[in-house]
Amino acid sequence: MEFSQLKTDRALAKRVAAGDVEAFDGFFNEYFPRLFRFTMARTGGDADLAEEVVQQTMCKVVRKMGSFRGEALLFTWLCQICRNELASIFRAQGVDGRDTVPFEDVPEIRAALESIAAMPQEPSNQHAASELANFVRVTLAHLPLNYATALELRYIRGCSVAEISRELKISNKAAESVLSRARAAFKEGFRSLWDFEPNFLLD
Known part of the structure; x- marks a missing residue:
């Protein structure tokens, strides 16, 4: 099942990277809420911060989508970018992290x-x-x-x-x-x- 999902993820990423509006809409509707939920667990329930992080993540993802090679699930790749974005924000705020556990x-x-x-x-x-x-x-x-x-x-x-x-x-x-x-x-x-x-x- 994972191989099939990786194949689907690669196809979606390729379409988004090529500027396919329909593919982007589907990608956004599928992954924004999932990334938001993922981020909420790492911001102590701060919805405003989580939304900011996910928005910045999605902007960065669209620019980097052409670099997705399908070596991991697309959501796993997105989560890594999201974690990096959150870490950057925490560093800018002088915060090491919140009371969450991997x-x-x-x-x-x-x-x-x-x-x-x-x-x-x-x-x-x-x-x-x-x-x-x-x-x-x-x-x-x-x-x-x-x-x-x-x-x-x-x-x-x-x-x-x-x-x-x-x-x-x-x-x-x-x-x-x-x-x-x-x-x-x-x-x-x-x-x-x-x-x-x-x-x-x-x-």
Whole structure:
């Protein structure tokens, strides 16, 4: 499935780079909200900052689209540019970062990555560890905003249910329900996208 997606991504990038307006509209509508969600998790929920970062990222991406070679998923490539843009803004503000944790540092994901790293040091195993982290990022980006936000608050920022309820402005019971549905949606989305069971987290 990943090969098929890479092929699709390369074709889209080529059309956007060539100035195809229809392709650009489709690209923007697909990736702007996903990048916004990705960035919100790294700006402490600052929507204005996240929007600024994503706008700057998209402008830079359009100029660089011709350099996309399809060696990774397009969304992975976009996220790297977005991270660099965010880091530049933080540096300009004299800020090292916010209270967010990379996916690779979530304990359950770290354990999965380390189990792969413990295998014989073959290129395929090293690639698998990198791809696992990418799979998690992309899956989260496919979720509805409230589900993605709830999972990011719980598993990346380590918030309690009470803190999540305050952040989402819902009751504790509703927050528990959202988390439960979000976990189920993540697992189902992961299976659908990548064709294997994400049994390493969210239990």
